[in-house]
Amino acid sequence: MEIKRYKHDAKFSYTLGMALTIELIKCQKDRIQKIYIHPDYVARDNTYNIFNICQEENLPYEINQKVFNRLSTKGNTYVIGVFEKYDAEVEQEKPHIVLVNPSDSGNLGTIIRTGLGFGFKDYVIIRPAVDIYDPKTIRSSMGAIFHVQFSYFDTFEQYLKICPAHKIYSFMLDGTINLKEIKERPDTPFSLVFGNEAAGLSDYFHNYGESIYIAHSNEIDSLNLSVAFGIAANVFSE
Template sequence: MLQINSKDNNLFKRIKKLKQKKYREQERLFLAEGIKFLDFLKTPEFIFIDGDFDYSSIQERLDRFSSEKYILSSQLFKQLTSQEHSQGVILVYSYEEYSLDDLEDNIVVLDKVSDPGNLGTIIRTVDASGFKDIILTTGSVDCFNEKTIRSTMGSIFNVRISYLDEDKMIELLREKNYKLIATALDKTSVPYTEMTLANKNAIIFGNEGNGIGEKLLKEADEKVIIPIYGTAESLNVAMACGIIIYKVRELLK
């Protein structure tokens, strides 16, 4: 493995920039940290190892990949890590590109969800429930944010994620004959246990503080709510997503 000790190294400077969204989008690359990522099938473009980390215990897992591998001085590695107690391994992956022509019959739509941890948990939940597709409206958090990637626990590789302008998304879903089911605190909302599904369904969840935007709410064919039996004001959006999409899975049996 090659060693990098200088902060002026061109590759190091390039990879460090990936901590910013605009450079991730330019390069079509993102960072994933932790030994667990060595167990997934997707081949990273690069693997970086902390110079203070004894990697002999994971040598066999490293050897599975033909990726370029580098040892960074500990000082440089600390500039890349996003974790307080790093495991000493950072992988760099390329973006996957997905066609919206391949959407499955039941999808999740997220309207300006802003918290990276929430998005990561939703991605993991969608994967666990056996669904494949998530569409986010423009302005939502970046799914390749390092906190999001960590929260997905590898499910980022199993779910197809797209971003669309709100108007274009509505047009697409109408063209493809999806029923729009919105989660909303509204006088017309029915308990989620009573929702009715069509042949194709888009389940919509909104921003943590403001919910679903007015335009999407007006387009909704049905609005559903999760009843609150205690004194909590509301449920976390990731929790709500888990409850409802598992109900959808049950109704699809």
């Protein structure tokens, strides 16, 4: 099979770089199709050696420069892991992070990295949205995406049907509750809902549960989405 530059409808995606590929092997070994190794690859030490790891884990590997020319935009990538994309549905009884129409792969990856750090492992994405399997998302997640579950929905209403009992907290510039008033994590399942980078959440999210704002001065229009998410996730972490 010829490996092509990632497209949304591809069956496979890939990790660019040693650290990401190690996360892939650790978490999703069974999805791996092949590990590609650049002819100039030099192992940092005996344990952090991709040849040893592939042999120990019984993973197919190949030394192949062309694949790097084709897939890698940066010159300093020496290991690529190609894996089959998989479904990893969110667990219904867990707290959920809901991202409505996220449009930036870098932000999506950073959000998942941050969320995993604060114990959130279940991500709901409402379309239209960027692709969680885009290699840019994988890279900015620092491999966190291999540790989490995620489900895509076409509308927020479709998502609500699978978790009617979740308490909804929508983050909005004109929310009614100041985040600083939230002193502890709810003890029932909840969903933290964030809008698109440019547009935020539309007014009708005021109809669901509580709306929360992060107080900031009017010298800026809004906070960066992944920064706002980090501030909220820290407050709602265990």
